[in-house]
Amino acid sequence: MSPKTALASPHAWPLYGLNAAHDARYKAAQGATASVHWVFHVPGAVPKGMKKPAIKRTYVTITAVRDLIGIPIGASVADGKVYVPDDNGFLYALDGSDGHMLWKFNALNQIMTTPLVAGRGPKKLVYVGGGNSTFSYTQAVKFGRKGASVVRGTDISGIYALHAATGKLAWVYHTKGEDMPTPAIDGGTLVFGNGDGHIYGLNAVTGKFKWRVPIRSFVSMSSATVYHHLVIMGGTHPSALYAVNAKTGKLAWRTAPQAVFSSSMGDCAPAQSRGIVVTQFERKAKGVHRAKSVEIALDAKTGKILWQTTLGTGRVPPRNKDAVPMIVGGTIYTGSPVTATAYAVQLKTGKVLWHTPLKVKMKAAPSITGEDAIFPVGNGAIFVLNRKTGKVLSKYMTHHGGFGPQNGVVMGNTYLIGSNFGWMYALPIKTLLGDGKAS
Numbered sequence: 205m206s207p208k209t210a211l212a213s214p215h216a217w218p219l220y221g222l223n224a225a226h227d228a229r230y231k232a233a234q235g236a237t238a239s240v241h242w243v244f245h246v247p248g249a250v251p252k253g254m255k256k257p258a259i260k261r262t263y264v265t266i267t268a269v270r271d272l273i274g275i276p277i278g279a280s281v282a283d284g285k286v287y288v289p290d291d292n293g294f295l296y297a298l299d300g301s302d303g304h305m306l307w308k309f310n311a312l313n314q315i316m317t318t319p320l321v322a323g324r325g326p327k328k329l330v331y332v333g334g335g336n337s338t339f340s341y342t343q344a345v346k347f348g349r350k351g352a353s354v355v356r357g358t359d360i361s362g363i364y365a366l367h368a369a370t371g372k373l374a375w376v377y378h379t380k381g382e383d384m385p386t387p388a389i390d391g392g393t394l395v396f397g398n399g400d401g402h403i404y405g406l407n408a409v410t411g412k413f414k415w416r417v418p419i420r421s422f423v424s425m426s427s428a429t430v431y432h433h434l435v436i437m438g439g440t441h442p443s444a445l446y447a448v449n450a451k452t453g454k455l456a457w458r459t460a461p462q463a464v465f466s467s468s469m470g471d472c473a474p475a476q477s478r479g480i481v482v483t484q485f486e487r488k489a490k491g492v493h494r495a496k497s498v499e500i501a502l503d504a505k506t507g508k509i510l511w512q513t514t515l516g517t518g519r520v521p522p523r524n525k526d527a528v529p530m531i532v533g534g535t536i537y538t539g540s541p542v543t544a545t546a547y548a549v550q551l552k553t554g555k556v557l558w559h560t561p562l563k564v565k566m567k568a569a570p571s572i573t574g575e576d577a578i579f580p581v582g583n584g585a586i587f588v589l590n591r592k593t594g595k596v597l598s599k600y601m602t603h604h605g606g607f608g609p610q611n612g613v614v615m616g617n618t619y620l621i622g623s624n625f626g627w628m629y630a631l632p633i634k635t636l637l638g639d640g641k642a643s
Contacts, residue, residue, distance in 0.1 A: 208299075208301035208302060209238045209239070209240050209301055210284055210300070210301055211240050211281065211284050211286070211300030211301055211615055211616065211618060211630070212230055212231070212232040212233065212236070212615045212616030212617075212618070213230055213281040213282055213283060213284055213285075213300060213615050214230050214281070214282060215282060215283055215321075215324075216282060216321050216322050216323075217280040217281070217282050217287075217318075217319070217320055217321040217322075218320060218321075218322060218388065218389045218390075219318075219320065219386065219387070219388040219389065219427070219428060219429065219430060220277075220278070220317075220318045220385075220386035220388075220427035220428065220429070220473050220611070221278065221318070221427075221473070221475070221528075221530065221569060221611050222280070222613070224429045224430050224431065224475065224476040224477065225475050225476065225477040225530065225531040225532065226429075226473070226475045226528065226529065226530040226531065226569045226611060227530060227531065227532050227572065228278070228530075228569070228571060228611055228612070228613040228614065229571060229572065229573065229613065229614035229615070230281070230613075230614070230615050230616065231616065232616030232617055233616075236616060236617070237617060238616075238617065239616065239617035239618040239632035239633065239634070240300065240301055240302070240618050240630050240632075241618075241630060241631060241632050241635065242302055242303035242629075242630045243303065243604075243627060243628070243629055243630075244288070244296075244298055244303040244305070244627070244628040245604075245626055245627045245628070246273055246275070246288075246290050246292060246294070246296065246626040246627075246628075247273075247292070248272070248273045248292060248626065249273055249604075249625055249626030249627055250263075250269060250273070250604070250605060250625035250626060250627075252603075252604065253603075266624075267522070267523070269605070269624065269625060270291065270605075270608065270624040270625075271291055271314070272291060272292065273290065273291060273292050273625070273626040274290070274291045274605070274608070274622075274623070274624040274625065274626060275288060275289065275290055275291070275610065275622025275623060275624070275626060275627075275628060276289070276290075276291050276314075276316045276608055276609065276610065276624070277289055277316050277317060277318050277386065277425075277427075277609060277610055277611070278318045278568075278569070278610050278611035278612070278613065278621070278622070279318070279319070279613065279620055279621075279622055279628065280318050280319045280320065280321060280613075281300060281613060281615050281620065282321040282368070283321075283328075283368070284299070284300045284301065285297050285298065285299065285300055285306065285368070286298040286299075286300045286303075286620060286628070286630070287319035287321070287330055288319075288622060288628050289315040289316065289317060289318065289319055289332060290315060290622075290626065291314045291315065291316070292314075292626070293310055293311050293312060293313055293314060293315060293334070294308045294309065294310055294311070294315070295308065295309045295311065295315055295319060295330070295332050295366070295371075296308050296628075297330070297368075297371055298628070300615070300630070303628070303630060306371075307370060307371035308371065309332075309364070309366055309371045309373070311332060311333075311334035311360075311362075311364055312334060312359070312360045313334040313335055313336055313359050313360050313361060313382075314334065314335065314336045314384075315332050315333070315334055316333070316335070316384040316385075316425065317331075317332050317333040317383065317384065317385065317386040317387070317427070318386040318427065318611070319331065319332050320332075320386070320387060320388075320389055320394075321368060322389050322408060323368075323409070326367075326369065327409075328367075328368040328369070329365045329366065329367065329368060329374055329408075329409075330365070330366045330367075330368050330371075331363065331364065331365050331366075331387065331389075331394060331408075332363075332364050332366070333361075333362070333363050333364070333382075333383030333384060333385070333386070333387065333396065334360065334361055334362055334363075334364065334383060335357045335361040335362075335379075335381070335382025335383045335384045335399060336357055336358060336359065336361075336382055336384070337356065337357075337382065337384065337424070338356070338357065338358045338359075339354070339355075339356055339358075340355075340358050343355050343356070347441070353401050353420055354401075354422060354441055355380060355381045355399055355400045355401070355422065356381055356382055356399035356422045356424070357379075357380075357381040357382025357383075357384075357399040357400075360378070361378065361379050361380070361381060361382050361383050361398075361399070362376050362377055362378040362379055362383060363376070363377045363379070363383055363387065363394065363396060363406065363411070364376050365408075365411055374411075375410065375411035376411070377404075377406055377411050377413070379398050379399075379400065379404070380398075380399075380400040381398045381399025381400030381401070381422060382398070382399035382422075383396060383398060383399070384399070384423075384424060384425060385397050385423050385424065385425055385426050385427045385428065385437060385473070386427035386428065386473070387427075387428060388428040388429070388430050388435050388450075389408050390430055390433055390435060390450040391433060391450055391451060392407065392408050392409065393405045393406065393407065393408060393414060393450045393451070394406045394407070394408040395428060395435040395448065395450050396423075396428070397419075397423025397426065397428065397437045397439065397446075398422070398423060399422045399423065399424075400422070401418060401419060401420045401421060401422055401439075402416050402417060402418055402419065403416070403417045403419055403423070403435070403437070403446065403448050404416050404417075405448075405450060405453050414453065415452075415453025416453070417448050417453055417454070417455050419439055419444075419446050419455070419458070420439075420441075420442065421438075421439025421440055421441060421442055421443070421444055421446070421470065422439060422440055422441060422470070423437055423438070423439050423440075423470060424438075424439075424440050424467060424470035424471055425470065425471050425472075425473065425609060426438035426439065426469070426470050426471065426472060426473055426474065426483075427473035428473075429473070429474050429475055429476045429481065430450075430476065431447075431476050431479065431481070431504035431505070432504075432505075433449055433450045433451050434447040434448070434449060434450070434456050434504065434505070435447065435448050435449075435450050436474055436476065436481055436504065437473075437474065438469045438470045438471075438472060438474060438483060438485075439469065439470050440467045440469060440470030440471075441467075441470075442460065443460060443461075443464035443467075443468070443469035443470065443485070444458050444459060444460040444469065445458070445459045445460075445461075445469065445474065445481070445483065445502065445507065446458050447504070447507060456507075457506060457507030458507065459502055459507040459508075459509065461485065461498075461500060461509065461512070463487045463488070464485050464486070464487070465485070465486040465487050465488045465495055465520075465525075466486065466520070466525060467525065468484075468485040468486040468525040468526050469483075469485045471523075471525050471526050471609075472484045472485065472526035472527070472528060472529075473528050473569075473609070474529070475528070475529045475530060475531050475536075475569075476504050476531075477531040477534075477551060478534070478551065478552075479503065479504045479505060480501050480502070480503065480504060480510065480551055480552070481501065481502045481503075481504045482499065482500070482501050482502075482529045482531065482536055482551070483499075483500055483526075483529065484497065484498065484499050484500070484515075484526040484527055484528075484529060484538065484540070485498055485500065485525075485526060486498065486520070486525055486526065486542060487514075489517045493519055493520045494517060494518070494519065494520065495517070495518065495519075495520045495525075495542055496514050496515075496516070496517050496542070497514070497515040497516055497517070497518070497526070497540040497541075497542035497543055498512055498513065498514050498515065499512070499513045499515055499529070499536070499538065499547075499549055499554065500512045500513075501551070501554060510554075511553060511554035512554065513549060513554040513555075513556065515540050515542075515543055515545070515547060515556070515559075516540065516542065516543035516545060516559075517542070517543070518540075518542040518543045518544065519542070520542070521541040521542065521565060521567075525541065525542075526540075526541065526567065527539040527540050527541060527566055527567045527568070527569075527609075528567065528568060528569035528609055528611060529569065530569045530570050530571070530572070530611075531551060532572050532591075534550070534551045534552065535548050535549070535550065535551060535557065535591075536548070536549040536550075536551055537570040537572070537577050537591070538569075538570065539562070539566035539567070539568070539570070539579060539581070540566070541565040541566060541567050541582070542565075543561075544561065544562060544563050544564055544565050544566070545559050545560065545561045545562060546559065546560045546562055546566070546570070546577075546579050546587070546589060546594065547559045547560075548577075548591070548594060557594075558593060558594035559594065560589060560594040560595070560596060562579065562581055562587055562596075564581040564582050564583050564585060565581065565582040566579060566580070566581040566582055566607075567582070567607070567608050567609045568580045568581075568607045568608065568609060568610045568611060568612065568621070569609075569611035569612070570612075571611075571612045571613065571614050571619065572591060572614070573614050573619070573633055575590060575591055575592065576588050576589065576590065576591060576597065576637070577589045577590070577591040578612060578614075578619060578636065580607035580610065580612055580621055581606065581607060582606040582607065582608070583606050584601060584602045584603060584604065584605055584606045584607070584623065585599055585600065585601050585602070586599070586600045586601075586602065586607075586612075586619075586621075586631075586636055587599050587600075588600075588636055588637055597637065598636060598637050598638065600631075600635070600636045602623065602627070602629060604623050604625050604627035604629075605623035605624040605625025605626070605627060606623065606624050607621060607623060607624065608624055610622055610623075614633070617632060617633050617634070618630050618631065618632060618633065619631045619632075619633055619636060
């Protein structure tokens with residue numbers, strides 16, 4: 205039997221997208237060219253080859269499928285293990301070389317956080333949040349009351365710390381609201397936004413409460429980014445971007461752009477590079493169910509708005525209304541579920557460098573590998589574009605569900621991403637660049 209091919213990976217995963225810029229890639233060892241290729245599906249995943257009419261008969265709607273068994277957000281990779289969060293309530297730890305399941309953990313609610321990994325040896329921990337997007341009746345009626353604070357999330361919500369080697373629970377911190385967005389670990393403090401209108405800080409090793417900051421907004425899918433101990437995330441109702449000091453628990457700034465439509469400010473996970481924070485939101489446009497897709501940049505230290513660029517206009521997406529940005533070398537790479545178009549935008553000025561219509565809605569963060577940009581989209585296709593020109597180089601179809609706000613990751617010569625139908629892929633980069641279909 206030939207030896208397994210080890211999956212290139214870092215030793216820690218401190219926040220969504222691996223780093224503040226969401227540039228989730230890790231270089232293979234010098235001279236290494238090997239990649240891994242496997243597919244893992246969670247229990248209850250939509251069966252291979254099941255057609256849309258049959259899916260609708262079984263699950264009622266495609267959205268229901270994602271909420272039942274979808275992999276809603278990005279996986280993380282550390283020490284050769286792939287940590288896969290799933291809306292069925294389980295976190296799965298897989299052997300990165302072959303996709304074999306090592307252990308699983310039940311959070312008793314949906315998991316929509318990228319698992320974080322920190323610590324060393326037997327003290328290494330994996331962190332996930334549990335929670336859902338539901339409002340109880342007593343909270344839903346508060347939307348009609350001016351100035352009322354609304355709590356999102358029902359049933360059991362909390363932040364869980366698990367032993368990386370075994371999946372056994374190290375500690376849990378239960379919360380009143382949902383813990384859907386991915387936290388950030390900064391200087392030993394685990395910082396997370398919650399559905400109850402607060403940002404919390406916990407001791408990452410023990411789970412002990414350190415501080416809590418009231419912001420009134422509930423934090424939805426806006427996973428945190430960081431800048432010099434400032435942890436930055438978006439909130440909804442009211443819509444604003446917030447920065448809290450991880451060391452002191454003090455709110456550093458709050459910025460509320462004008463005319464934010466619906467929940468969009470709290471749906472996008474902001475990225476940060478070179479002291480500039482970038483996120484995406486929507487403004488209402490003329491016509492029925494029409495919106496403008498807006499990219500916005502702020503000074504990470506002060507929250508001052510630096511520029512706003514309207515990417516285009518289109519139909520309002522039903523949920524998770526914005527695409528996650530990723531920044532490399534002074535360029536923002538992002539898509540838009542409103543315009544169904546991929547973009548490269550200059551970080552400093554907001555100038556659109558190129559745009560490529562892909563004709564499919566997209567929300568996931570792109571990935572960079574060499575001179576190529578990988579864009580996973582809503583119908584299960586994975587496009588590869590030239591990162592300098594936006595020219596489409598290839599299109600790879602997976603056929604096991606589309607991609608929502610998941611972020612794909614590039615580990616050495618392998619690309620990993622999970623789908624809305626409950627399938628996790630490890631694909632050689634060279635496979636994405638050629639013709640073919642996923643198994």
